[in-house]
Amino acid sequence: MGAPFSTPSHAGPGPRRPPRFPRLGERLWLDFVNTDDPASGAPVEPLRDVEDLIVFLEEMGVFDEERAAGFRRRAREQPSGAMAAFLDARRTRTALRALAEHGPGAADDALGEINRILGRSAGTRRLDAHADGTFSRTFVPVGDAFAGLVIPIIESAADTLVAGELGRVRRCGNPRCARVFLDDTRNGRRRWCEMSTCGNRAKAARWRQRQVRGA
Numbered sequence: 778m779g780a781p782f783s784t785p786s787h788a789g790p791g792p793r794r795p796p797r798f799p800r801l802g803e804r805l806w807l808d809f810v811n812t813d814d815p816a817s818g819a820p821v822e823p824l825r826d827v828e829d830l831i832v833f834l835e836e837m838g839v840f841d842e843e844r845a846a847g848f849r850r851r852a853r854e855q856p857s858g859a860m861a862a863f864l865d866a867r868r869t870r871t872a873l874r875a876l877a878e879h880g881p882g883a884a885d886d887a888l889g890e891i892n893r894i895l896g897r898s899a900g901t902r903r904l905d906a907h908a909d910g911t912f913s914r915t916f917v918p919v920g921d922a923f924a925g926l927v928i929p930i931i932e933s934a935a936d937t938l939v940a941g942e943l944g945r946v947r948r949c950g951n952p953r954c955a956r957v958f959l960d961d962t963r964n965g966r967r968r969w970c971e972m973s974t975c976g977n978r979a980k981a982a983r984w985r986q987r988q989v990r991g992a
Contacts, residue, residue: 786819796836798823800972803959805837805933807946810874811956811970826872827852827863830926839929841907844915851922852854860922869894873934877946877957884943887934894931898924 800806812823812833824830831848834840840848852859872890875883903915916928937943937959945960949970956970969975 790821798833798836799971800837800959801956803812803961804937804942805839806873806930806937807877807957808837809833809870809930809933810877813870813874813955824863824867825964827859827926829864834926838913841905847928848923855922858923865894866927866930873930874957876934876943878948879943879946884938888938889959891931891935891938894927894929895935898928900924900928916953949975 798808798812800808802811824833828849831840831845831852835842869890872883872887876887898916901917903917905913905915907913916925916932934975937946942959945965947958947960947967949956949958950968951970954970954975956975958967958970960967
């Protein structure tokens with residue numbers, strides 16, 4: 778079942794800068810959750826202000842350059858509104874992480890958070906065409922200039938719930954890694970956020986253990 782925002786196909790060509798946020802979750806909301814990796818030991822919170830949130834949405838292909846520039850302009854003009862929207866996004870991320878990790882009561886809490894944001898958002902939706910031949914859906918807020926920042930993320934999480942995909946959301950098998958992802962493999966046996974990092978580390982650790990036992 779397709780998800781209009783959770784698999785933003787991903788709207789248009791992304792920014793040319795080296796990406797700061799990896800696309801590993803297979804769904805937008807899971808990539809958003811992965812901006813908060815408490816086990817990574819990262820000394821700096823990846824989402825420090827509304828600019829970081831805009832960069833994330835650009836890199837995920839949700840915002841094109843024009844829309845991102847519009848939000849940046851509004852953030853300069855309305856710094857208090859931008860900060861309030863940013864802090865709200867961080868609150869939403871906390872609820873979505875609990876949902877992704879199947880915490881007790883997390884589904885009810887996430888449902889409340891999703892409906893809270895959807896209930897206060899007013900606007901219109903558009904279908905935009907891009908130069909590379911792809912299309913994307915866009916939420917254009919009315920009233921609150923920053924309402925559109927988290928709507929795609931929230932709708933992505935809602936799509937996962939509606940599609941019955943939550944049971945396939947996994948946390949990386951590396952206990953030191955807190956990344957989450959949708960396991961869309963046919964046999965449902967994906968264990969690692971990335972084979973090239975956590976998967977290879979696990980293989981190397983198993984090899985070392987065999988060497989020690991065989992010594």
